[in-house]
Amino acid sequence: MANKQFDVVVIGGGPGGYVAAIRAAQLGLSTACIESESYADPKGEVRLGGTCLNVGCIPSKALLQSSELFEQANHSFVMHGIAASGVTMDVATMIKRKDNIVGQLTGGIKALFKKNKVTLLPGHGKFVGREDDRWRIDVNGEVVDATHVIVATGSRARHLPGIPVDNKVICDNVGALAFDSTPKRLGVIGAGVIGLELGSVWKRLGSEVTILEALPDFLAAADQSVAKEAWKVFTQKQGLNIQLGVKITKVETGKKGVSVDYEIGDEARTLQCDRLIVSVGRVPHTEGLGAEDVGLALNPRGYIAVDSNCRTNLPNVWAVGDVVPGPMLAHKSMEEGVMVAECIAGQKGHVNLDTVPWVIYTHPEIAWVGKTEQQLKNEGADYRVGQIPFAANGRALGQGDTTGFVKMIACARTDRILGVHVIGNNASELIAEAVVAMEFNAASEDLARICHAHPTLSEAMHEASLAVHKRALHF
Ligand code: FAD
Ligand code: NAI
Secondary structure, three states, rough: OOEEEEEEEEEEOOHHHHHHHHHHHHHHOOOEEEEEEOOOOOOOOOOOOOOHHHHHHHHHHHHHHHHHHHHHHHHHHHHOOOOOOOOOHHHHHHHHHHHHHHHHHHHHHHHHHHOOOOOEOOOEEEEEEEOOOOEEEEOOOEEEEEEEEEEOOOOOEEOOOOOOOOOEEEEEEEHHHHOOOOOOOOEEOOOOOOHHHHHHHHHHHHOEEEEEEEOOOOOOOOOHHHHHHHHHHHHHOOOOEEEOEEEEEEEEOOEEEEEEEEEEEEEEEEOOOOOOOOOOOOEEOOOOOOHHHEEEEOOOOOOEEEOOOOOOOOOOEEHHHHHHOOOHHHHHHHHHHHHHHHHHHEEEEOOOOOOEEEOOOOOOOOEEEEOEEEHHHHHHOEEEEEEEHHHHOOOHHHHHHOEEEEEEEEOOOOOOEEEEEEEEEEEHHHHHHHHHHHHOOHHHHHOOOOOOOOOOOOOOOOOOHHHHOOOOOOO
């Protein structure tokens, strides 16, 4: 029997892959998406959505929301005159709600595949060769032919030697999103995005949380004034115990849980905890893809090497998302998926990595786009800064949540916005305005002249743009 033929075969059904497949099909290309059984549902059926929907963005945000409501009921309602006593958290219900959201969204992508006529091929995808200008891809024993292949195989958690992850007691993101109860003492290795988000979830629910970070600086990638504010809130107000400059020397599990030996400078210490999360970054996932058999080039760090349009070294083979260099973020993966589908269809596509926003969904949220002040200083750039605290914003006061600020940095010569950094309630939503402004090369003066609804948190963005020119009206 002849192999099934497609214009485009996508390997991997995460945000990069499923979006690429939908866009390719919208453009009239016959398209299939191969997804392995990594995230099969309870009936054993393949689930789309990859890390993001199954064990990443979506489940973590569901838990952040539940735990934040618990925190507010216990600590914030009172300032509004609302007495809430005996508030309890049923972890099983919280986890079930999270699982339902995951089920709903992953099922939704299957429906989108049907609507857009994308063929789902369940199984493991592997290059097996090229004949007549067509790539041969094996899917669990069945070979399909593709004119174009988009590799979107994503990433997996990086593990550390000597620290065996069982996803019960010692967990990466997979186990950490499925705890069946609140651990009394939670240890976390890595004070990055996952460490802070999931550390916050369990801290709010009552765990004693200790986060051990190798670097001497906290949130080194963020603007340092934001990192400083975040440090103050997380450690002093919220009681997260974050230790910097740590070297882990030994991890052992026993009857009493996990014991983590580590050093800070010359001092040796031990952390005893009931559960341990290992969140020390992610690595690109290329195992079992047959990359070496067909000569697909990887860079020295194991990512698939691509040009600015996500073309690999092989003809008509493209790669997007976490498996290629750049920020390991769902929205970046999706944008690359769209770009590649459009390039295959003969259109022009582009992804501007300089305007990809970052968000950390702690409370307060942290969001930024563009350059930090320390980067600009190091480059010797001439810039101006406008910074407005949420304490000067009427909506923030009404909401009873005035932590943080908006900081805008603009070129002193051209006034073009170079970076925007927000720490505060709803920073994840506020940053979108800055992304649009930067994508269109706006000056801070452009934002200063835009009417912002009153009273809204977005007025802090407006005031920050005015503050760049030392003419803030409300601060
Ligand atoms: P993935 O989502 O990893 O998908 C790859 C898919 O390919 C998987 O489904 C895998 O099963 C499949 N696959 C791999 N190899 C094969 C093969 N050979 N054959 C068939 N299928 C294969 N990003 C954000 O932007 N915002 C967030 O809030 C956020 N939160 C996160 C929270 C956590 C806890 C984690 C771990 C990550 C988070 N991320 C977040 C990152 C985000 O999940 C990733 O950037 C995103 O999922 C990458 O998409 P992708 O399509 O490249 O890869
Ligand atoms: P991360 O890169 O954000 O943080 C890892 C941290 O671990 C770093 O601070 C690093 O210095 C530290 N570290 C590394 N080795 C260590 C060691 N041996 N001992 C102690 N500390 C060590 O990675 P994380 O948190 O695992 O998240 C992975 C990726 O997933 C993120 O980089 C991001 O791309 C994505 N993500 C995005 C989210 C969002 O957009 N809100 C949320 C969660 C994850």
